[in-house]
Each structure stands twice: as structure tokens, then as C-alpha cells.
Amino acid sequence: MQNDELLQVAGMSAFYGQFRALTEIDFSVAPGEIVAVIGANGAGKSTFLRSLINHAGTATGSVRFHGTEILGKSTAEIINRGIMLVPEGRRLFPSLTVDENLRLGWEVGRRDGMTADEYFSIFPAIAGLRKRPAGALSGGQQQMVAFGRALLASPQLLLCDEISLGLAPLVVDELYAVLPKLRDRGLGIVIVEQDIRRALKVADRFYCLLEGRVSLTGRPGEYTRADVSHAYFGSH
Amino acid sequence: MSEFYINVVLQGVLLGGLYALFAIGLALSVGIVRLVNIAHGDLIILASYVLVVLTQSFGLPLWLSFLILVPLMAGFGYVLQQGLLRHVTDKGMLPPLLVTFGLSVIIQNGLLEGFGADTRSFSGGALQTSTWQLAEGIYVGALPALTLLVAVVLIFAIDRLIYGSHFGARLRAVSEAPATAALVGLRVNRVHALALALVGATTAVAALFMGLRMNFDPLSGPGRLIIAFEVIVLGGLGNLWGILAGAILLGVAQSVAGAIDVRLQVLAGHLVFLLIILLRPQGLFQRS
Amino acid sequence: MTDLPLPPTSRHAPVVFGRTIVIALVALAVSAPWLTDANALQLGTQFLCLLTVALMWNLLAGYADILSLGQHMFIGVGAYAFYGLAANLSVMPHIAIPLAGIIALLAALPVVFVVFRLRAAYLAVGTWVVAEVFMLVAGRIPGFGLGTGTSLPLSTAKAMGATALDRAVSIYLLALAVALVAWLGTWMLLRSRHGIALMAIRDNEEAASSLGVNLIRTRLGVFLWTAPFLGMVGAITALQKMRISPTASFGFLDWTVFVIFIVVIGGIGSLEGPLIGTIVYFALRYALSDYGTWYLIVLGGVSVAVMLVEPRGLWALLRRWIGEDVIPVSHRAPKQ
Ligand SMILES: Nc1ncnc2c1ncn2[C@@H]1O[C@H](COP(=O)(O)OP(=O)(O)O)[C@@H](O)[C@H]1O
Numbered sequence: 099m100q101n102d103e104l105l106q107v108a109g110m111s112a113f114y115g116q117f118r119a120l121t122e123i124d125f126s127v128a129p130g131e132i133v134a135v136i137g138a139n140g141a142g143k144s145t146f147l148r149s150l151i152n153h154a155g156t157a158t159g160s161v162r163f164h165g166t167e168i169l170g171k172s173t174a175e176i177i178n179r180g181i182m183l184v185p186e187g188r189r190l191f192p193s194l195t196v197d198e199n200l201r202l203g204w205e206v207g208r209r210d211g212m213t214a215d216e217y218f219s220i221f222p223a224i225a226g227l228r229k230r231p232a233g234a235l236s237g238g239q240q241q242m243v244a245f246g247r248a249l250l251a252s253p254q255l256l257l258c259d260e261i262s263l264g265l266a267p268l269v270v271d272e273l274y275a276v277l278p279k280l281r282d283r284g285l286g287i288v289i290v291e292q293d294i295r296r297a298l299k300v301a302d303r304f305y306c307l308l309e310g311r312v313s314l315t316g317r318p319g320e321y322t323r324a325d326v327s328h329a330y331f332g333s334h
Numbered sequence: 335m336s337e338f339y340i341n342v343v344l345q346g347v348l349l350g351g352l353y354a355l356f357a358i359g360l361a362l363s364v365g366i367v368r369l370v371n372i373a374h375g376d377l378i379i380l381a382s383y384v385l386v387v388l389t390q391s392f393g394l395p396l397w398l399s400f401l402i403l404v405p406l407m408a409g410f411g412y413v414l415q416q417g418l419l420r421h422v423t424d425k426g427m428l429p430p431l432l433v434t435f436g437l438s439v440i441i442q443n444g445l446l447e448g449f450g451a452d453t454r455s456f457s458g459g460a461l462q463t464s465t466w467q468l469a470e471g472i473y474v475g476a477l478p479a480l481t482l483l484v485a486v487v488l489i490f491a492i493d494r495l496i497y498g499s500h501f502g503a504r505l506r507a508v509s510e511a512p513a514t515a516a517l518v519g520l521r522v523n524r525v526h527a528l529a530l531a532l533v534g535a536t537t538a539v540a541a542l543f544m545g546l547r548m549n550f551d552p553l554s555g556p557g558r559l560i561i562a563f564e565v566i567v568l569g570g571l572g573n574l575w576g577i578l579a580g581a582i583l584l585g586v587a588q589s590v591a592g593a594i595d596v597r598l599q600v601l602a603g604h605l606v607f608l609l610i611i612l613l614r615p616q617g618l619f620q621r622s
Numbered sequence: 623m624t625d626l627p628l629p630p631t632s633r634h635a636p637v638v639f640g641r642t643i644v645i646a647l648v649a650l651a652v653s654a655p656w657l658t659d660a661n662a663l664q665l666g667t668q669f670l671c672l673l674t675v676a677l678m679w680n681l682l683a684g685y686a687d688i689l690s691l692g693q694h695m696f697i698g699v700g701a702y703a704f705y706g707l708a709a710n711l712s713v714m715p716h717i718a719i720p721l722a723g724i725i726a727l728l729a730a731l732p733v734v735f736v737v738f739r740l741r742a743a744y745l746a747v748g749t750w751v752v753a754e755v756f757m758l759v760a761g762r763i764p765g766f767g768l769g770t771g772t773s774l775p776l777s778t779a780k781a782m783g784a785t786a787l788d789r790a791v792s793i794y795l796l797a798l799a800v801a802l803v804a805w806l807g808t809w810m811l812l813r814s815r816h817g818i819a820l821m822a823i824r825d826n827e828e829a830a831s832s833l834g835v836n837l838i839r840t841r842l843g844v845f846l847w848t849a850p851f852l853g854m855v856g857a858i859t860a861l862q863k864m865r866i867s868p869t870a871s872f873g874f875l876d877w878t879v880f881v882i883f884i885v886v887i888g889g890i891g892s893l894e895g896p897l898i899g900t901i902v903y904f905a906l907r908y909a910l911s912d913y914g915t916w917y918l919i920v921l922g923g924v925s926v927a928v929m930l931v932e933p934r935g936l937w938a939l940l941r942r943w944i945g946e947d948v949i950p951v952s953h954r955a956p957k958q
């Protein structure tokens with residue numbers, strides 16, 4: 099069972115200097131699985147995702163991808179092995195064109211997954227904007243480009259940090275509708291959300307983070323709202 | 335009389351070509367690596383002395399020496415970034431300035447130790463002496479005209495590289511948001527090092543034309559740095575063609591003042607620079 | 623883990639030791655005229671001048687976040703002002719020196735207006751350009767020796783004393799007075815409200831501005847603060863050398879390059895750093911005096927290494943051992 103996992107995290111802690119942001123996280127994702135990470139603001143969700151690609155503070159513990167230890171490897175190498183992040187706040191290069199932003203994903207990645215043509219067929223709205231500077235796009239369009247930049251890197255594990263943040267519900271629906279298609283292609287997907295309902299609706303499993311620790315994990319149907327709410331807010 | 339001033343202005347414009355060559359590399363350092371490289375002028379002088387060695391000690395022709403110099407300086411820029419500057423690139427204002435400042439003093443005194451304080455220059459044969467008559471009483475030297483032409487071609491080429499190639503997109507991405515670039519898997523250090531390789535290549539071009547047009551000695555670097563700096567501030571950062579405009583403005587100011595009193599030449603350049611930052615601190619040609 | 627109670631004296635021993643050294647150095651500096659000869663006093667004058675300039679440069683770079691490559695402009699202005707007053711207007715040297723400081727301050731006013739249009743690294747090179755302008759202009763003022771410079775009249779030297787030793791003593795005492803005033807003044811400045819603002823800038827610019835510290839005004843103030851001291855150093859140096867010239871009085875190498883190396887090696891952002899750096903500088907200069915430009919290469923190499931290894935210089939290493947500032951600038955909570 100363990101060998102089937104795409105990603106296997108064991109006892110991972112993360113530090114910003116003296117400050118411990120994550121404590122002893124155990125976590126896994128299988129191919130074709132959507133895993134949600136929920137938690138309040140400041141719980142450590144972004145730190146967790148960014149630690150997986152070695153782009154946050156310093157991490158200890160173990161992170162195995164396809165069974166190989168990747169903790170401590172450079173971000174560029176981890177991405178090249180097949181993990182890619184759609185960062186919180188999209189973080190496109192605003193003065194670069196849409197094409198250039200997408201192309202960067204292609205260049206840093208493995209080039210054995212999604213092609214630009216496939217991407218544009220999934221997000222036809224972007225096809226007409228390819229020569230525009232990314233900064234001139236609407237928030238939803240930017241999020242689609244950020245998605246594209248990640249997908250064109252041909253990840254086997256896609257990490258999505260609050261992709262619904264600040265977007266209209268219709269746009270969010272459109273983005274979320276893509277996730278099952280990606281799962282069907284065999285990708286493992288981790289979604290980080292503050293919107294619990296939306297995350298649990300699409301996820302196969304979930305982890306709830308509270309002050310840097312896993313406070314609850316399982317399948318969305320297993321727990322009552324009160325259980326989740328308790329794990330989310332803590333017992334105050 | 336008016337021909338006299340037309341000639342003076344024309345010489346200033348052509349001098350601007352040389353100043354643009356000094357400034358291109360600094361503009362790239364500042365624009366891509368966010369490095370105000372205090373040793374930029376000294377890199378140009380270092381390149382000139384490499385040419386001195388290749389032509390005089392090895393007896394190679396100047397053109398061949400130059401072809402060797404370009405990759406040498408590019409390699410030097412790459413190694414400089416990877417070996418030294420990357421340790422201070424993201425450390426705030428003081429460390430990069432002070433490290434390049436120390437480097438500047440090391441290069442100057444290393445050259446002084448190796449070559450002595452004598453002034454040098456290159457001989458370019460007929461290129462240095464031939465002039466063309468454009469109209470009745472109006473002349474341009476072949477070498478100054480070629481310098482300006484090379485500056486224009488170089489700026490055009492670098493502009494195309496940066497705004498029209500995949501590599502250029504990486505340079506812009508790293509320049510615009512280095513943290514994001516690292517987050518999506520760009521090797522920021524390598525991109526910076528490649529940018530410094532490009533800078534190194536431009537110092538080779540600057541060194542060739544400087545040595546053909548004027549004397550230099552081991553301590554000439556700071557003077558070149560100041561000119562390059564004035565040019566990029568005047569031209570406004572983030573605009574390569576602004577460099578050419580800033581350089582020509584500085585060249586014309588110096589040339590006109592020099593025609594009035596030769597000792598005023600350098601001072602006039604500085605004064606124009608200071609006047610313009612008083613009036614337009616964002617530079618003359620800054621977009622938006 | 624058990625906490626071994628250290629005897630209180632042993633915990634404070636390094637600080638006491640450090641302070642003893644500082645006090646001994648001051649005592650030595652004050653008594654030097656009675657202990658040494660004219661040559662040593664001239665070296666002492668150089669030391670004090672360089673120390674004062676290093677202190678000022680450090681105040682800018684280490685506290686106000688202003689990196690200047692052009693502070694030598696005020697040295698030169700002070701030297702030329704001194705010449706104008708002492709030689710052309712026959713003002714007594716002891717009066718001409720503070721006046722030279724005031725003139726340097728007046729010169730700093732328009733400079734501030736121009737260079738503070740530039741930010742951060744640009745300001746650094748901008749100040750250098752302004753210093754070049756001052757030097758080029760100084761070389762064109764009639765009555766000041768133009769490009770080659772000129773000597774001070776003998777009457778100015780005679781006003782400082784009858785013998786070479788007398789002159790060396792009076793000039794040394796002037797340098798000592800300027801250095802002490804500069805140190806005490808800067809120390810008090812750092813302990814004042816403005817000093818707290820400065821250290822707030824140094825430690826966290828965003829926090830400082832959100833606390834309502836007026837960054838620009840504080841920075842401008844510090845820049846102006848340094849000018850009169852630099853001007854007086856320029857005047858004293860002109861008096862000591864009995865010469866002014868554009869290239870020497872506005873000497874980039876003497877008054878900016880060495881000063882930067884001194885502060886970087888000694889330790890940016892502390893009052894101890896410039897002192898340590900100046901001592902190290904004189905020691906290196908002495909040790910490497912037979913090796914020509916090599917000592918510049920060594921100084922450059924050491925300061926690059928310092929920036930890579932410990933950007934706060936030798937003082938940061940020493941401080942780890944001592945445990946607190948030898949010259950305390952920050953206010954601590956009052957002890958019970
Ligand atoms: N770059 C950083 N430096 C220091 N602390 C950080 C940094 N980024 C996040 N933190 C801290 O780590 C904790 C977790 O933050 P984050 O991972 O962004 O939480 P979330 O994404 O769940 O809102 C917070 O307390 C936050 O203040």
C-alpha cells in the first residue's frame with residue numbers, strides 16, 4: 099500500500115528561523131487522488147505546500163516522492179521531478195505575456211505531460227489573450243494562467259494554494275471543474291482552501307491543520323461538521 | 335561659425351555612442367540582477383588590459399584578440415556572479431555595494447601592480463585617422479561613427495534578446511520577481527550569472543572602442559563607472575533605448591562645453607546630470 | 623539543564639576589560655603631547671582625523687542607511703574654506719577651523735537637496751558625482767592655486783607655534799578636540815530621540831515608518847550632521863600638510879576608500895567598529911608598507927571577506943565574546 103503512494107511525508111517540521119511553523123506532519127497522496135488541506139488563516143497550509151518544494155524556511159523530517167527522498171533538494175530539481183505549485187495569490191510575472199508565463203512552466207518542467215494545445219482546449223478563454231501582459235488580465239484569467247504555468251510543467255503532483263481566493267464563484271466553479279479531469283489523468287492533487295465546504299466536496303481525503311499540526315484527517319463523510327469545526331478552530 | 339557648432343554637436347552625439355557602450359552593461363546589471371556594480375568601470379578597464387596582453391604579449395591582431403576577449407569576459411562575468419556576487423545579491427543595499435566596491439579597488443591595484451601606471455591605448459590604423467565629409471565643412475571621424483553604429487546595433491540586439499526570446503523572458507521574470515521565479519523553479523542564480531556573462535561580453539565591446547578612442551590606465555575605471563551611471567539614470571531604468579538618449583545627451587553636453595573651454599568638459603557633463611535629476615529624478619525617458 | 627550561577631564579576635569581566643581599554647586609549651590620546659615626539663603626533667593627528675571620518679561614515683551607513691561614496695567632498699570643502707579664511711583673510715587658525723566646519727555644513731545644504739532625489743544605491747554614486755563636481759570647481763577658483771593647489775603661508779604655521787614640536791602639539795590637540803566632540807556628540811545623538819529613530823530605521827524600516835518616524839527628515843539631518851565634522855577634519859589636514867590641492871584635499875582614496883575599509887572591517891553599525899577598524903588599518907599600513915599597492919589589495923580582499931562572512935565586522939565577533947556594547951548607545955530598561 100505504502101509503495102503506491104505518490105507522495106509520502108513523515109514527521110515533517112518546518113521553521114522560519116526560531117519559529118516553528120509546522121510540527122511532525124504525516125501526510126500522503128496517491129496518484130489520481132485529490133487531497134484537501136484545510137485550516138484557519140496562519141495554520142501553516144502555505145508553509146506546508148511550499149516546504150514540499152523547498153521554498154519556505156527550513157524543513158526537517160522526510161518527504162518521499164515516488165519513494166525517493168526529496169527533502170533538501172532544490173526547488174528547481176523538485177519541480178523537474180514532477181511536483182508543481184500553483185502559488186497563493188497567483189504570482190504571475192505581470193509584465194510578461196500570457197504565453198511567456200506559460201512557457202516558463204514548460205521550460206522548468208518535464209515536458210511529458212500536458213501540451214499548450216491541450217491547455218488551451220481546457221481553458222479556451224485564455225487562447226485569445228496569449229499576447230497580453232499577464233498583469234492586464236482579470237483575477238480569474240490570471241488564476242487560469244497560473245494553473246496553466248503549473249500544468250505545462252507536466253507535474254504528477256499538483257499543489258494548489260487557495261485558488262478560489264478573491265475570485266467570483268462562477269470562475270471558481272470553472273477552475274474546480276478541471277480538477278477531476280486532472281485526477282482522471284492520474285495526477286495527485288493537493289488543494290489548500292479556507293472554504294471548507296468547497297474543498298471537502300471535491301476531495302477524496304482531507305487533512306485539517308491547526309497551529310502547524312494535523313488536527314484531523316480522513317474522508318470527508320467520516321466526520322460531523324462539529325468534528326471538523328473543532329479541528330479547524332481548536333478548543334477555545 | 336555655425337559649421338563649427340554643428341561639428342561640435344555631431345562629435346558629442348558620436349561620443350554618446352561610446353558612453354552608451356559603457357552604460358549597457360551597467361544597465362543590465364541593475365535591471366536584471368538589481369546590482370549597482372561599483373566595479374563596472376573597472377571591468378571595462380580589466381578587459382582593456384586583457385586586450386593589451388593579447389595584442390602586445392601574444393602579438394595577435396586586434397580583431398582576433400577581441401574575438402577571444404568576448405568569451406573571456408563573458409566567462410569572467412559568469413564566474414564573478416556564481417563565485418562571489420550571488421552571496422550578496424539578495425542581502426539588501428550595503429553588501430552588494432561594498433563587495434563590488436572592494437572588488438573595484440582590488441582590480442585597480444591588481445592592474446597597477448601588473449602593468450604599472452602608464453597610460454595605454456590601441457592602434458586601429460586607418461580607422462582612427464579617416465574622416466568623412468558629410469557636407470561643406472562638416473566632418474565625422476570613421477571610428478566615432480563606427481562606435482555609435484556598434485552601440486546602436488548592440489542595443490538593438492540586446493533589446494531583441496530581452497524582449498523577443500525565451501531566454502529574455504527568463505531574464506525579465508527574474509528581474510521582475512526573483513522570489514516568484516525561484517518558486518516556479520527557475521534557477522535564479524544561474525539566470526543572474528548568465529546576465530553577468532552578458533554584461534561581461536558588453537564590457538569587451540566597451541573596452542575595444544574605449545582603447546581605440548582614448549587613453550586609459552589602471553585607475554580609469556571609476557571615471558567610466560560614473561559616466562555609465564549618469565547615462566542610465568538620465569536614460570531612465572528599464573528602457574534600453576533611453577541609454578542611447580542619455581549617452582548622447584551627456585556626450586553633447588561635454589562636447590559643447592569642451593568647445594568653450596576644454597577644462598569644462600567633464601564638469602559640464604556632471605552638471606547636466608545633476609540638473610536633470612533635480613528636475614526629473616525618474617530620468618528623462620522613463621516610460622509612464 | 624542546570625543553570626550554573628556565574629559569579630557576577632566574571633560575567634562582566636570582558637565588558638570591564640573593553641571599557642578599560644577605551645578609557646586607557648582616551649587617556650593615552652590626551653597625554654600623548656607629553657609623551658611623544660613631533661612625528662608620532664603627526665601620525666596621531668592622522669589617526670584622529672581618519673577616526674572621525676570613519677565615525678561619520680559609519681553613522682551614515684550603519685545607522686541612517688545612507689551609503690555615500692562622496693563624503694570626501696566635505697573634507698575638501700573644509701580644506702579650501704580654511705585656506706580662504708586663514709591665508710586669504712588672515713583669520714586665526716583656531717577660529718578658521720570651526721568656521722570651515724560651518725562652511726562645510728552650508729555646502730551640504732544644496733548637496734542634500736540634489737542627492738536625496740536619488741535612492742539607495744543610486745544615492746551612493748550620486749554623492750560621488752557631486753564630490754567630483756566640488757573637486758573640479760575647486761580647481762578653478764582663482765586665488766586657491768587652481769588645478770595644482772597651493773601652500774599655506776608661513777604666517778599660518780607660525781600662528782600654531784614657534785617650533786615644529788609646538789605646531790605638532792597644537793594641531794594634534796585640535797584634531798583630538800574635534801575627534802572627542804564628534805564622538806561625544808554622535809554618542810549623544812544616538813541616545814537621543816533621533817538616535818532611537820535611526821536605530822529603528824536600521825533594524826526595521828517598515829516598522830519605523832509605521833511608528834511615524836520621519837525617515838527622510840531623519841536621514842537628511844544625519845547627513846548634515848556629518849558635514850561640519852568632516853569640514854573641520856579637512857581644515858586640520860590642510861593645516862598639517864600646509865597645502866591644499868583639488869586631488870589631495872578631495873582625496874577619494876584617503877577619505878572615502880580607506881574610510882569604507884576601516885568601517886567595514888571594524889564593524890558597520892556600532893561605535894566600537896570605527897575605532898577597531900582605524901587601529902587595524904594603521905597596523906596593516908605599517909605591516910605592509912613595503913609592499914606598495916598590495917596593502918590596498920589586501921584591504922579590499924579583507925573587506926570583501928568581511929561582507930561575506932560577518933557583515934558586522936570584527937566588532938561583531940568581539941561582541942559575541944564580550945556580550946554587550948562597550949560603548950552603550952541603546953537605552954535599557956532601568957535596573958531595579
Ligand atoms: N516567510 C515567513 N517568515 C516567518 N514566518 C512566516 C513566514 N511565512 C509564514 N509565516 C508564519 O507561519 C505561520 C503559517 O503561515 P502560513 O503557512 O502562511 O499559513 P496559512 O497558509 O495556513 O494561512 C504563520 O504564523 C505565519 O505568520
Ligand SMILES: [Mg+2]
Nearest residue numbers: 143144145186
Ligand atoms: Mg496561506
